[in-house]
Amino acid sequence: MRAVALVGWKKSGKTTLAVALAQELSRRGLRVGAVKHSHHGLDVSGTDTARLAEVCRAVAGVSPGQSAAWWGTARSPHDLMPLLGAQVLLVEGGKEWGWLPRILVAPGQGEDPAALVTGRELGVFGPAPVAGLAATQDVAVVADWVLERGFVLAGLDCGGCGKASCAELAQAIVVGQAQPQDCVAQSSAVRVRCGDRDLALGPFVERLVRATVQGLLSELKGYVPGLPVRIEME
Incomplete structure (x- = not known):
């Protein structure tokens, strides 16, 4: 999946x-999803959803034209993806999510966008330049950046890559290192798949x-160490 955070x-x-x-990515024939990050909560006050959410762990709504799900607690974007x-994920906000590259939105007024630079920026969109970063006011150019250089990491900060965090690995990816x-x-040799998704x-x-798994299988007749093993559960 190609993914990027839009921050500002x-x-x-x-x-x-x-x-x-x-709109631009959809015109190119791609399926686009979006996640909006908010520090202020998601307001559904006064709705039937709000009444149900007071007593239910999660609420889902289905109509002929659309469907929605509502959880009463925060969920990782990795759970929602x-x-x-x-095919392409656009995250609005999420400054603290280090497992994504970023597009810095710089409108040319207000607070200095350079203060948000982390080293994970693919470029800047808007009239306010930021030293050392490519800049454009053309949405088609930003779409090219996303398709050519967008990515998403596991967000586990496990250190398996040799970096201290996913943010550090993301910085290295952005600069080509x-x-x-x-x-x-x-990219583990052990593959655990839930539905149609590989779990990190x-x-x-x-x-x-x-x-x-190897310990359990060693007790079974016919198990040959070194051969691929496939286990399915429902």
Whole structure:
């Protein structure tokens, strides 16, 4: 999946860019999903959903034209991504999520966008230049950046790649010193699949799963160490 976070100060134009970018990518024949991060909560006060959410762990709504799900607690975007069915993911906000590259939205007024630079920026959108970063006011150019250089890491901060955090690996990827495949949690030789999604395994969990499964299989007739093993559960 190609993914990118659109970050900027409040009222910098993140939503405007997200909509325009989704339109551009959709015109190119891609399925686009979006996640909006908010520090202020998601307001459904006064609705039937709010009444149900007071007593239910989660609420889902289905109508002829759309469907929605509502959880009463925060969920990781990694939990939500499989539900989106997208080829490209646009995250509006999420400054603290170090497992994504970023597009910095710089409207040319308000707070200094340079204060948000982390080293994970693919470029800047808007009239306010930021030293050392490519800049454009063309949404089509931003779409090219996303498709050519967008990525998503596991977000486990497991250290299996040799970096201290996913943010550090993301910085190395952005400057060409690493690749998304270096995220060992997403390229493990042990593959655990839930539905149509491969689950990210940190090195410790991978070793635990491998040792546990191999230990159990060693008691079965016909098991040959070294041959691939496939286990399915419903």
